[in-house]
Amino acid sequence: NAGVTQTPKFQVLKTGQSMTLQCAQDMNHEYMSWYRQDPGMGLRLIHYSVGAGITDQGEVPNGYNVSRSTTEDFPLRLLSAAPSQTSVYFCASSRSGLGSYEQYFGPGTRLTVT
């Protein structure tokens, strides 16, 4: 199993550009989520999904869109990038949305917005 994969590893955007961060898992996990981590900070939840076709907002959803058309994929879209979105983005998945199982994290995407 590849686990949780994220692409790209690094990205530089100009203010106002849009892009999609990709996340995929091959463990048939129902629960997937996106976090951002700013320097010296903890992880803040952006959006999460408890299954295909179901998404919901986390703590900091503004400026981001998600969709979940398949169990495997959970892309994160930045609609109009801003310098405040410079961060490291982590995708995670787990067996169930019940919170009883460990989460598996991807390696992260390092995004810089100039």
Add this chain to the structure above:
Amino acid sequence: SQQGEEDPQALSIQEGENATMNCSYKTSINNLQWYRQNSGRGLVHLILIRSNEREKHSGRLRVTLDTSKKSSSLLITASRAADTASYFCAPLSGGYQKVTFGTGTKLQVIP
């Protein structure tokens, strides 16, 4: 959902010493999980303790849970330089829910 609050924010110890970090939370839980993050990488699950358990061991890790005080502690015994990382707790109340994290405890183990 609720966040755990880790304490201390930072901890520096010599290799071979024990490291203890704490997590407090506000409302009743079904289970609590501990994660480790090495610099710049994704979190890695360490251990899960359920609300009806008081103590759990995994290798050099020992986790305790006191539901009456709404707190948990993670003890790493005989620490190694490779244990240098940030440690996060995630208290979970069950049901479909958001999983959120606090700011963690940054542990430095000096060789």
